[in-house]
Amino acid sequence: MDVIESLAGDLSGLRVLVVEDEAAISLLLEDMLLDFxxxxxxxxxxxxxxLEAVEKEKVDIAILDVxxxxxxxxxxxxxLQARSIPFVFSTGYGSQGIKDSFRDRPVLQKPFAQHDLKQKLLQARRNGD
Known part of the structure; x- marks a missing residue:
């Protein structure tokens, strides 16, 4: 098993909604997710x-820039919560910047490594919704 294959874990085949307004971070996320x-x-x-993507697309999990x-x-x-779709927040401000009602959700601190992304996605899937 190569490194990329071992990184995929339980994420292979998932449809991941990426909501990110910084092009460089968006591309980085896309590359990492494709590796998984x-x-x-x-x-x-x-x-x-x-919002349109959540309504019209099949989404298994999401990464949301705050x-x-x-x-x-x-x-x-x-x-997403109304549809029981798990998600991860992505922010440079840490979990303190997250609205109280969502503090139980995984937070991916920017900048992040591929391993961090995988762990947060797996955590979100384990926690369900």
Missing amino acids: GCEVVGPSARLAAA NVAGESIYPVAEA
């Missing part, structure tokens, strides 16, 4: 596009 064997939905760089183009991500988090 995931299919990337999006990425969405705007709140409206992310602040997307100056807008709070919480409407997307609420839409």
Whole structure:
């Protein structure tokens, strides 16, 4: 088993919604997710596009930047929660910047490594919704 295969773990085949407005981070996430064997939905760089993706696309799990183009991500988090779709917050501000009602969700601290991303995604899947 090679390194990439061992990184995939339980994530292979999952459709992952990526909501991120920074192009470089979005590309990094996409590359990492493809290494895990995931299919990337999006990425969405705007709140409206992310909400539309949640409504219209098959999504197994999501990675949500907390602040997307100056807008709070919480409407997307609420839409995912209503559909019992697990998600991970991505932020440079740590878990202190997360709304109280979502403090139980995994938080991926920017900058992050591929191993960190995998662990947070697996944690979100274990916790379910």
